[in-house]
Amino acid sequence: MLKRTHTCGQPRLADAGKTIALNGWVNTYRDQGRGLLFVDIRDRDGLCQVVFNLEHASPELVQQAKALRREDVIGVRGILRLRSGEPNHKLATGEVELAAEELEIFNKAENPPILPDDHDAEKINEEIRLKYRYIDLRRPRMQHILRTRSKVTKLARDYFAANGFAEVETPLLIKSTPEGARDFIVPARLHQGMWYALPQSPQLFKQILMVAGFDRYIQICKCLRDEDPRADRQAEFSQIDLEMSFVEREDVMTMMGGFAHAVWHDILGYDIGEIAQMTWQEAMDRFGIDRPDLRNPLEIREITDIVAGSEFQVFQQAIEKTRAGRAGCVKAIRVPGGAEKLTRKMTDGYTEFVKQFKAGGVAVAKFTAAGFETGIAKHLDPFKDALVARLALEAGDSVLIVADHWDTATKAFGELRLKVGRDLGLVNESAWRFLWVIDFPMFDWDEDGQRWVAMHHPFTSPNPDQFHLLESEPGKCLSAGYDLVVNGSEIAGGSIRIHRMDVQEKVFKLIGLTKEDADAKFGFLLSALRHGAPPHGGIAFGLDRLLMHLVGTDNIRDVIAFPKTQSGGDLMIDAPGPIDEQQILDCGMKVTLLEKKS
RNA sequence: GGGGUGGUAGCUCAAUUGGUUAGAGUUCCGGCUUGUCACGCCGGUGGUUGCGGGUUCGAGUCCCGUCCGCCUCGCCA
Secondary structure, eight states: OOOOSSOTTOOOGGGTTOEEEEEEEEEEEEEOSSSEEEEEEEETTEEEEEEEEGGGSOHHHHHHHHTOOTTOEEEEEEEEEEOSSOOOTTSTTTTEEEEEEEEEEEEOOOOOSSOOOHHHHTTSOHHHHHHTHHHHTTSHHHHHHHHHHHHHHHHHHHHHHHTTOEEOOOOSSBOOOSSSSOOOEEEOTTSTTOEEEOOSOSHHHHHHHHHTTOOEEEEEEEEEOOSOOBTTBOSEEEEEEEEEESOOHHHHHHHHHHHHHHHHHHHHOOOOOSOEEEEHHHHHHHHSSSSOOTTOOOOEEEOTTTSTTOOOHHHHHHHHOEETTEEOEEEEEEETTHHHHSOHHHHHHHHHHHHTTTOOOOEEEEEETTEEESTTHHHHGGGHHHHHHHHTOOTTEEEEEEEEOHHHHHHHHHHHHHHHHHHTTOSOTTOOOEEEEEOOBSEEEETTTTEEEESSOTTBOBOGGGTTHHHHOGGGOBBSEEEEEETTEEEEEEEEBOOOHHHHHHHHHHTTOOHHHHHHHHHHHHHHHHTTOOOEEEEEEEHHHHHHHHHTOSOGGGGSSSOOOTTSOBTTTTBSOOOOHHHHHHTTOOOOOOOOOO
């Protein structure tokens, strides 16, 4: 085998005169005629031009070189030299070329369905790219992304090892749990009729590792949730998962903040500085979402108190609504300069936009020196002074208003705020805005189930000053949870956990788990908590989403080597697929598909 | 489960109101070409219009069903 002396991106002018050898793929070939043939050879770190001077070559070499085609895998040996023609400044190796004397064709390639070219890739159907992933991954962009991913995981292991963390693997075949996402399930051959579940996270195992005295644990692990994917969500995804003993909220946040600092510093050369903090309530009130994008300057203001006396039916009806113990509300966004920037077509579109979040629509008015104009101006005029003060209105602004249930108005406006910000170009796309969101409620009221559900997960502890509310006013009890948000995207989330059995039992009871259920599902946890559980807490970093930010993509499939489609398929291996009947029988089962409801 | 959108040559796209033999660029194949680098020039191959029905003298185009990709609501403790 003709083995390389350099990778394809390495040769430089300083190496000129040396005999070197390269291994790689034929990126392009440019046949100049009887005597001259250029081949760009590509490997993981770049391109190098190879030139064949065919007049002085053996007939075998001429024949082989002439037959080279894209994606053939070759080895070339020859003398590296300064290019005779103009240098190519687009290539790191652009000043030199390899004058080929020896060529070994390791493998001829069939005419490739797609070419691993970043220039083309943007246009190619992702479906084709996923089917031929082994070609798509040859692209410099994809190589860069997956190598960045590798750098991040190495950085995580180094950083946390230096801070006393031990990497421990937790099992993939575990038990289904009632709360949370749908589990992927696996039949248990040795216990016919029983099922394993694949983990949604190593949550309980890492807590038990704390009980087991490991003090500080980390794992870079796969988590699986059988829910529908999105552009930034896959059923199978990766976490940098950690847990610490003898800590309070701030200790975990400092540790994880330090890691975020190291990542942005080492990968992007960017100093993220001090990470700001905001309570969940403030985030919801000002931004309508628990992961505010602080690059967007628009803010939401509640004006329910101001317009409470309004005759306007829309306001009246909204305020009279109640749900989940919260009164309806009227909220407003001031859009600076909106009188000119927001067209009728845009604002009509906003009404359509918020309907997908169940809101009735968006009311609009312009504000000028003379007062409110257009839209619902006459319903706002009576409250002009108070509204100007609350919203800091200036002439030329527009006001967008949503009146509805609190949760509906909050959600709709939270999403609309992002859309308006994008539409008007108010978001500085190049900025990094980090934020810790803290003081989440412990529980959400579930109208359908008529019960409390854990907002984070049921092992989250109340904040130290909140324990007295746990039973008396669970809806007001705040948790010791924390989410790390960057540019409106949640990249990490965690909490201080409950380490006392009596507290854990109370929470289980509150979310409607009977003692029998709790024992059946989580008896091992309760037992562990009885046998010397230290105060502990942890956090998990979403590795895929982290990478999306670092490499600048809004498609999670770009940062996963072999991702799945929205229907959970792998287009390369054509999964999922059928299995042999014997495999099913081995599990003591037979399969009967139910009729699809029409 | 719902909403939206797309599927035509290996790839990226076009095809007027339902109307001739479904075109173009690129890849690929052949020829030419000694300094190209998205090489260039000439010629050629290449089609189950996702799949299955239907309407029609005639369907890429209209209708019904179905599969697949993407975006999204629900969902994602």
